[in-house]
Structures are given as C-alpha cells and as structure tokens.
Amino acid sequence: MRDVGAHRPRAIAGVARPQTVAEVCAVVRCAAADGRRLYPLSTGRNWGMGSGVPATDENIVVDLGGMNRIRSLDLENGFAVVEPGVTQAQLAEELRETPWLLNVTASCADTSVVGNALERGDGSVRSRVHDVAGIEAVLPDGSVITTGGLDTWGRYRGRVAGPDLTGAFVQHNLGIVTAMAIALVPRPQSFGLVHARIPRDQIERAVSGMGAFLRRGNPAEGLLRVRELSLVPSRGDWTLPDGVDPDLFTILGPLLGSGETVRLAEELLRKALLEVEGAEALRVLDATAVMPDDPLYTRALMAQGIPTCRGVHNALGVSSCDQVDAGKMGFLALLPQLPMDVRSTENILQVLRAAAECNGTASMMEWNLVSRNLANGVIQIFFDRDVPDAPARAHRFRQDAGGLLRGYGCVIYRSDIDNSAADLYAQSSPGTLSMLHRLKGTFDPGGLLSPGRYSISA
Numbered sequence: 417m418r419d420v421g422a423h424r425p426r427a428i429a430g431v432a433r434p435q436t437v438a439e440v441c442a443v444v445r446c447a448a449a450d451g452r453r454l455y456p457l458s459t460g461r462n463w464g465m466g467s468g469v470p471a472t473d474e475n476i477v478v479d480l481g482g483m484n485r486i487r488s489l490d491l492e493n494g495f496a497v498v499e500p501g502v503t504q505a506q507l508a509e510e511l512r513e514t515p516w517l518l519n520v521t522a523s524c525a526d527t528s529v530v531g532n533a534l535e536r537g538d539g540s541v542r543s544r545v546h547d548v549a550g551i552e553a554v555l556p557d558g559s560v561i562t563t564g565g566l567d568t569w570g571r572y573r574g575r576v577a578g579p580d581l582t583g584a585f586v587q588h589n590l591g592i593v594t595a596m597a598i599a600l601v602p603r604p605q606s607f608g609l610v611h612a613r614i615p616r617d618q619i620e621r622a623v624s625g626m627g628a629f630l631r632r633g634n635p636a637e638g639l640l641r642v643r644e645l646s647l648v649p650s651r652g653d654w655t656l657p658d659g660v661d662p663d664l665f666t667i668l669g670p671l672l673g674s675g676e677t678v679r680l681a682e683e684l685l686r687k688a689l690l691e692v693e694g695a696e697a698l699r700v701l702d703a704t705a706v707m708p709d710d711p712l713y714t715r716a717l718m719a720q721g722i723p724t725c726r727g728v729h730n731a732l733g734v735s736s737c738d739q740v741d742a743g744k745m746g747f748l749a750l751l752p753q754l755p756m757d758v759r760s761t762e763n764i765l766q767v768l769r770a771a772a773e774c775n776g777t778a779s780m781m782e783w784n785l786v787s788r789n790l791a792n793g794v795i796q797i798f799f800d801r802d803v804p805d806a807p808a809r810a811h812r813f814r815q816d817a818g819g820l821l822r823g824y825g826c827v828i829y830r831s832d833i834d835n836s837a838a839d840l841y842a843q844s845s846p847g848t849l850s851m852l853h854r855l856k857g858t859f860d861p862g863g864l865l866s867p868g869r870y871s872i873s874a
C-alpha cells in the first residue's frame with residue numbers, strides 16, 4: 417500500500433470491502449474464526465499519519481468506503497447520521513441550501529467525516545470530535561451496538577440518560593464504526609474570514625495575543641489558526657510547498673455569526689493583537705465575496721462549509737488527490753498540544769529549530785486554536801521522496817521533535833502508525849494503561865481489531 421509518509425511498509429493479508437452492517441458482521445466473524453486481524457479504514461486518506469496502512473503486519477484491511485449512505489438528516493435540530501464512506505463533499509452537498517453547515521477540514525473533499533472524527537481531526541469551526549454525538553459499531557464478537565442516543569434505525573434524537581461510551585471508540589480500536597451521528601453547524605448570517613501576514617519575529621506575541629482573544633471571549637464561531645510558520649535548516653536538501661515565504665506567518669480562519677457578532681469579534685481581535693507588529697494590516701473579508709483566482713479562495717470555501725481539494729493539491733504539488741500517496745512530495749505530521757504563552761512558545765520554537773537543523777529537514781507549524789486552554793499543534797514535515805536520505809531525515813526529525821516537545825510538557829494528541837502505541841504508553845499512567853488494557857480485553861479478548869493502533873497490546 418502506498419503512503420505519502422514513507423512509513424515502514426507493512427505486509428497486508430488481504431482487503432475486505434463490506435457494503436452493509438451485516439457484511440461487516442460477517443467479515444468480523446470469519447476473521448475471528450480464522451484467527452485473522454482486521455484494520456478498518458473509512459476512506460484511508462490519513463495522510464501524514466500512515467495513509468491507509470495498518471499499524472502492524474498481516475492485517476486484513478477492512479475498506480468501508482462502499483458504506484456511503486447518509487442514514488438520516490435532521491434539519492430541524494441539526495444532526496446527520498452517516499456511514500464511514502460518506503465524504504465531506506457528499507454531506508456538504510446534501511446540506512447546500514439548508515440552515516446547516518458541515519464543519520469541514522482542509523483535507524481532500526473525498527475524505528471521510530467518520531474517519532476524521534475518530535482520529536480527532538480539526539475542522540474549520542471546531543475540533544471534529546466535538547461533532548460526534550453517537551456511534552454504531554460492530555464489536556469483535558460480531559454484535560452491533562450503539563452509543564450516545566443513536567438508535568439502531570439510524571435516527572438520532574439527543575443524548576439519552578446514563579453512561580455514554582462514545583468517547584471510548586475515538587482513537588481506540590474497540591469496534592468497527594459503521595455509523596456516526598454528527599452535530600451540524602447553524603448556517604450563520606455573516607461569514608467573516610480573518611487574514612493577516614505577519615513578520616516571523618512576532619510569532620510568540622501573536623500566539624499569545626490570539627490566546628488572550630479566546631480567553632476574553634470570542635463572540636463569533638470558528639476555528640482560528642496561526643499557521644505557515646516555517647522552520648528551515650541553514651543547510652541540506654530541504655523542501656517546502658511552492659509559494660511559502662519563510663519570513664512571514666499567517667493568521668487565518670472564519671468568524672461566523674450575525675453581522676454584529678462578527679464586527680464585535682473583529683474589534684476585540686484587533687485589540688488583542690495591538691502589540692503585534694504588522695497585525696494592523698489584518699483584514700476580515702466577506703468569505704462569500706472571495707473570488708476563485710484569490711489565494712484565499714480555498715479558505716473562504718472552508719469557512720462556508722464547502723470542502724475543496726485545492727489545499728492538498730497546492731501543498732503537495734499534485735493535480736489529483738489520488739496522486740498524493742505516490743507523488744514526489746513526502747509528508748509527515750507531528751501533532752502536539754501547545755501552550756499559548758510567550759515564554760513557552762519561545763522555548764518550543766527553539767528546540768524545534770534545533771531538531772530541524774540537526775536533521776536538515778524543513779517543516780511548517782500551525783496552532784489550531786481549538787480551545788481557550790491549549791492549541792492543537794500541527795507540525796507539517798515535507799520531504800522530497802526522490803532524495804535518497806530525505807525520508808529517513810524527515811522521520812528522525814519527527815522522532816526528535818516529538819521527544820523534545822514531550823520534554824517541554826507538550827503531549828501528542830493524535831499519532832501515526834509508527835508511534836501511536838509508544839505515545840500511548842509514554843503518556844499514560846500505569847493505572848490508565850491497566851484500565852485501557854481491561855477495556856480492550858473485555859471488548860476484544862482475541863486482539864482482532866487494529867493491533868498496535870492506539871493500544872499497547874495486540
């Protein structure tokens with residue numbers, strides 16, 4: 417299987433393509449009887465973290481891309497119940513002209529809503545995990561369960577009383593998720609799009625100013641990002657996407673709400689960034705008026721809940737997302753939670769620069785401002801797959817940077833096929849590991865599902 421991240425290749429025992437829940441149950445029962453292991457995927461575009469490659473060898477890949485029904489759409493209350501093969505493009509199209517939007521990611525329009533949410537991905541409005549209201553899953557014994565109030569007919573009417581195990585299926589391998597209830601975003605009156613290009617020496621102040629803005633209260637909705645801060649070594653054969661200016665970084669993201677809330681948010685944002693040189697040029701555009709030839713068009717679409725592949729094409733130099741895993745440009749991601757104060761940001765950047773220098777590998781940093789407490793960091797690592805040692809250097813950079821960040825107290829919140837078991841082990845207490853072990857042992861005593869992916873034992 418091809419992988420843009422050039423992780424160690426894994427031997428695959430086969431591929432199953434069930435189309436219905438009953439077929440998933442049959443695949444699970446056969447695998448259990450034959451002593452096989454299964455690795456479920458929704459659309460398999462987990463680029464930077466392993467694409468569609470399992471964490472261990474000899475798994476049967478369960479490709480759920482053919483299960484692509486939107487089971488129900490509640491346009492009164494804003495919920496969709498979707499199967500794993502439902503793509504961002506498919507659901508967004510269904511929501512066109514309705515009072516609701518999808519919280520879309522910057523990845524390909526044909527990525528899965530379910531797969532991304534199970535990975536705790538980030539959308540344009542909030543972290544995707546906050547969209548997850550309930551799930552339906554096939555357990556390793558072949559039984560079908562639902563959580564969070566989702567019923568077995570694919571309807572969702574709200575969270576029911578009692579314990580809710582939905583979160584136990586996120587970044588875990590307790591079951592094959594066959595449907596998910598997704599909370600939609602109300603379509604706002606105004607679609608603001610914040611944009612500023614700022615000199616790189618202002619990064620610490622900008623991150624801290626954005627944190628202060630959120631802590632004082634952002635009256636509008638939308639996930640703001642500080643992004644495109646390049647970390648470039650002084651020598652070596654490093655690679656960055658075309659058009660990136662290493663002297664600048666960007667503040668970007670939507671402000672959604674009524675005209676008044678968007679205007680108030682803009683005013684408060686400007687005040688929070690008063691000490692940031694260059695931030696006076698910050699603009700809040702009307703996303704609906706951004707034209708296709710404008711470089712901000714991709715982000716303007718995202719702000720409106722319209723997924724697009726343009727961002728992936730530009731970043732990885734491809735003309736179709738089908739080329740990503742076989743293209744010249746290699747890509748890895750390191751995903752730590754990041755503090756937002758000036759001192760911590762300075763320290764973190766210092767160690768990351770040292771790691772980039774040692775390994776002759778370039779990267780771009782992004783702070784996804786998902787909460788008032790910590791940001792979801794995205795360190796995008798690019799490499800040229802035709803340069804013989806570039807993949808190895810990129811992997812070493814990710815290892816070194818992850819270790820250094822942990823030394824500064826930054827935990828990894830989303831991991832890749834090489835490191836997810838080790839990250840779980842390193843970042844959990846013995847008590848937590850024992851509890852997870854017992855939970856996995858109860859649901860999956862034979863270690864049938866996704867061995868090595870967010871679990872420490874098969």
Ligand SMILES: Cc1cc2nc3c(=O)[nH]c(=O)nc-3n(C[C@H](O)[C@H](O)[C@H](O)COP(=O)(O)OP(=O)(O)OC[C@H]3O[C@@H](n4cnc5c(N)ncnc54)[C@H](O)[C@@H]3O)c2cc1C
Pocket residue numbers: 456457458459460461462463464467468480500521522523524527528529530531532534535536537538539591592593594727728731732747866869
């Ligand atoms: C340029 C670029 C931009 C990107 N932007 C973003 C972004 O804005 N936000 C973001 O979050 N990511 C982003 N990504 C990363 C990635 O492409 C997306 O997260 C993508 O949505 C993940 O792939 P997928 O949806 O096909 O999920 P899959 O690859 O199908 O699933 C991901 C993992 O979840 C598990 N899984 C999937 N389905 C099931 C199931 N039904 N049951 C049990 N377990 C399952 C499996 O372990 C699988 O490996 C970006 C990547 C690139 C290259």
